Amino acid sequence: INIVILPGDGIGPEVTTEAVRCLELLSRARGLGLRFTGHHFGGAGIDAHGDPLPASTLAACKAANAVLLGAVGGDKWDEAPIRPEAGLLRIRAELGLYANLRPARIYKGLEDASPLRADLAQGTDVLVVRELTGGLYFGARTYSDEAASDLCSYSRPEIERIAHIAFHAARGRRRKLCSVDKANVLATSKLWRKVVSEIAAGYPEVELSHLYVDAAAMALVTRPRDFDVILTENLFGDILSDELSVIGGSIGLLGSASVGGDGPGLFEPIHGSAPPLAGKDVANPAGAIASAAMMLTELGLPECAQLLTVSLERTIEEGHRTADLGGTTRCSEFGARVRDNLR
Amino acid sequence: INIVILPGDGIGPEVTTEAVRCLELLSRARGLGLRFTGHHFGGAGIDAHGDPLPASTLAACKAANAVLLGAVGGDKWDEAPIRPEAGLLRIRAELGLYANLRPARIYKGLEDASPLRADLAQGTDVLVVRELTGGLYFGARTYSDEAASDLCSYSRPEIERIAHIAFHAARGRRRKLCSVDKANVLATSKLWRKVVSEIAAGYPEVELSHLYVDAAAMALVTRPRDFDVILTENLFGDILSDELSVIGGSIGLLGSASVGGDGPGLFEPIHGSAPPLAGKDVANPAGAIASAAMMLTELGLPECAQLLTVSLERTIEEGHRTADLGGTTRCSEFGARVRDNLR
Numbered sequence: 001i002n003i004v005i006l007p008g009d010g011i012g013p014e015v016t017t018e019a020v021r022c023l024e025l026l027s028r029a030r031g032l033g034l035r036f037t038g039h040h041f042g043g044a045g046i047d048a049h050g051d052p053l054p055a056s057t058l059a060a061c062k063a064a065n066a067v068l069l070g071a072v073g074g075d076k077w078d079e080a081p082i083r084p085e086a087g088l089l090r091i092r093a094e095l096g097l098y099a100n101l102r103p104a105r106i107y108k109g110l111e112d113a114s115p116l117r118a119d120l121a122q123g124t125d126v127l128v129v130r131e132l133t134g135g136l137y138f139g140a141r142t143y144s145d146e147a148a149s150d151l152c153s154y155s156r157p158e159i160e161r162i163a164h165i166a167f168h169a170a171r172g173r174r175r176k177l178c179s180v181d182k183a184n185v186l187a188t189s190k191l192w193r194k195v196v197s198e199i200a201a202g203y204p205e206v207e208l209s210h211l212y213v214d215a216a217a218m219a220l221v222t223r224p225r226d227f228d229v230i231l232t233e234n235l236f237g238d239i240l241s242d243e244l245s246v247i248g249g250s251i252g253l254l255g256s257a258s259v260g261g262d263g264p265g266l267f268e269p270i271h272g273s274a275p276p277l278a279g280k281d282v283a284n285p286a287g288a289i290a291s292a293a294m295m296l297t298e299l300g301l302p303e304c305a306q307l308l309t310v311s312l313e314r315t316i317e318e319g320h321r322t323a324d325l326g327g328t329t330r331c332s333e334f335g336a337r338v339r340d341n342l343r
Numbered sequence: 344i345n346i347v348i349l350p351g352d353g354i355g356p357e358v359t360t361e362a363v364r365c366l367e368l369l370s371r372a373r374g375l376g377l378r379f380t381g382h383h384f385g386g387a388g389i390d391a392h393g394d395p396l397p398a399s400t401l402a403a404c405k406a407a408n409a410v411l412l413g414a415v416g417g418d419k420w421d422e423a424p425i426r427p428e429a430g431l432l433r434i435r436a437e438l439g440l441y442a443n444l445r446p447a448r449i450y451k452g453l454e455d456a457s458p459l460r461a462d463l464a465q466g467t468d469v470l471v472v473r474e475l476t477g478g479l480y481f482g483a484r485t486y487s488d489e490a491a492s493d494l495c496s497y498s499r500p501e502i503e504r505i506a507h508i509a510f511h512a513a514r515g516r517r518r519k520l521c522s523v524d525k526a527n528v529l530a531t532s533k534l535w536r537k538v539v540s541e542i543a544a545g546y547p548e549v550e551l552s553h554l555y556v557d558a559a560a561m562a563l564v565t566r567p568r569d570f571d572v573i574l575t576e577n578l579f580g581d582i583l584s585d586e587l588s589v590i591g592g593s594i595g596l597l598g599s600a601s602v603g604g605d606g607p608g609l610f611e612p613i614h615g616s617a618p619p620l621a622g623k624d625v626a627n628p629a630g631a632i633a634s635a636a637m638m639l640t641e642l643g644l645p646e647c648a649q650l651l652t653v654s655l656e657r658t659i660e661e662g663h664r665t666a667d668l669g670g671t672t673r674c675s676e677f678g679a680r681v682r683d684n685l686r
């Protein structure tokens with residue numbers, strides 16, 4: 001099993017290193033035969049090849065079974081002709097990764113770390129299913145000094161396929177799906193609501209509801225526990241999944257999976273590259289490790305994924321806290337504790 | 344001074360009634376000469392004239408000094424050929440109301456009502472300045488059963504004028520302006536950031552910062568106190584102002600002003616029509632009363648606005664709580680207490 005590692009920028013290399021060490025341990029113990037090769041991506045791609053997604057990196061990703069990404073971006077490349085983020089959008093499109101899965105939950109032992117009142121936050125466990133290769137992110141653009149435009153478009157098949165992913169996920173969870181749109185204003189949202197409602201007929205055991213995006217932004221703060229799976233389009237998913245991600249106490253804790261193409265999936269922590277923290281061994285590798293667990297599930301190794309998840313949960317329960325959670329545990333130390341628990 | 348009242352739908356009529364009674368009292372006591380006339384709007388406009396914004400209503404609004412709106416919408420009109428919300432978008436456009444001001448704060452006595460931890464919520468006092476007549480809300484649309492699209496566009500003058508409003512507001516407050524966009528992806532956001540940065544040169548006393556919309560969605564939950572004025576485009580403003588609005592404990596508390604045209608401004612509570620609560624005298628009229636206070640300011644009557652605001656604050660401090668805040672005070676009773684405090 002070939003896994004491409006894209007450490008990327010900022011704290012990306014540190015956190016992916018810890019995740020890879022966990023995967024290596026599992027691979028040896030269970031004879032998984034995981035093989036890792038690193039490639040330049042993002043700002044690192046720009047520095048090395050003048051391109052955030054160098055051709056060699058893309059070729060390696062296409063040939064791999066899965067891709068584990070750290071983080072991309074940084075002020076350093078703000079004036080670059082192509083920015084690191086462009087590489088992220090391109091790799092999503094090139095690999096056909098139309099489904100972005102972003103789970104958010106409250107880890108045991110971290111109930112008090114939430115910015116929400118503990119009584120509201122407790123028990124929150126939501127999966128955001130975000131459409132990732134359509135909408136405003138990939139529409140035609142115009143730009144001049146006097147005016148600019150971005151086109152948001154969605155076709156029926158684009159909505160159908162992501163809806164199936166979300167209903168499928170809901171079926172394996174608490175069977176509630178909330179589709180978020182702005183159907184009282186947008187044409188794309190009107191179609192979104194229509195198609196999602198039609199697809200619902202094939203999943204009678206899943207309870208479907210609809211919410212406008214503004215109402216959803218409120219509900220995630222006032223009653224996050226009421227949600228099981230949230231299905232939404234690209235930009236709304238970007239905003240709402242980030243809003244939700246802080247409820248658990250730190251965005252450093254969460255992983256994500258981007259899937260749906262014929263080739264490999266892409267797995268990455270939801271946090272950014274955090275340039276000021278880079279190279280200091282203070283980042284939280286939990287998000288990268290959680291992403292590695294999602295990768296194992298996608299690779300058809302759910303027991304290994306479960307082992308890694310439980311080890312991560314235990315490490316948090318034991319009270320090991322990196323700086324983002326007010327603690328002093330180093331990135332490398334946290335990774336080592338997860339591996340202790342894996343053994 | 345002629346004021347058009349658009350009670351609208353659901354709880355709209357009840358809450359505007361209380362606000363108008365406060366305004367009448369002030370008008371008599373201070374000889375303001377306020378005159379009120381009610382008109383159909385929203386679902387009520389559809390029922391009476393087959394149009395959410397009947398011609399007679401629009402004409403009356405255009406001739407008025409200010410418009411006070413209750414709320415629009417309800418499931419009842421979900422299948423109507425034109426929905427109530429369309430009337431809202433049209434009146435914004437017809438009156439040229441490109442600037443939507445949405446203050447959010449924690450009222451004294453309601454510190455514990457916030458869904459956020461009290462230590463994070465305390466002291467929050469933010470003004471969202473939302474562009475209201477551009478972007479995806481007013482772009483060209485296409486719709487068929489197979490595909491749909493919405494166009495987001497912004498011109499330089501559209502960005503300039505709303506930026507001036509926001510810098511101006513910041514100058515009268517704590518002199519911090521955070522502009523929110525998605526400049527790492529969208530062309531309109533790139534222009535937005537550029538133009539806002541240019542306009543900043545005329546306001547050297549205001550400290551300008553920029554945040555991506557996803558990061559802003561996080562920051563409003565984790566550190567709302569850090570914000571003074573937030574400037575953003577139409578759809579981001581819809582989402583973020585609603586997210587922020589729940590931090591004070593109830594959306595029933597907040598008012599808004601839509602201004603910028605040559606004619607009257609439009610003032611409305613940010614809550615919706617809440618059909619299940621309609622006619623039960625249980626709605627919170629605080630948002631409508633706060634909107635009336637914003638109207639008085641815009642009409643050049645800041646002392647009267649201040650009087651009304653202080654009376655509202657006192658009523659809340661005295662512990663009167665409508666159902667949205669877990670209390671049993673009726674809508675009419677709450678209004679009466681505000682008027683007691685006004686006397």
Ligand SMILES: CC(C)[C@H](C(=O)O)[C@@H](O)C(=O)O
Binds near residue numbers: 528
């Ligand atoms: C970096 C940016 C382009 C990206 C996005 O908006 O998709 C990021 O915010 C994310 O959510 O993965």
Ligand SMILES: CC(C)[C@H](C(=O)O)[C@@H](O)C(=O)O
Binds near residue numbers: 184185428431432581
């Ligand atoms: C009703 C709807 C069209 C409207 C909007 O999105 O602008 C509302 O949510 C608001 O914020 O005033």
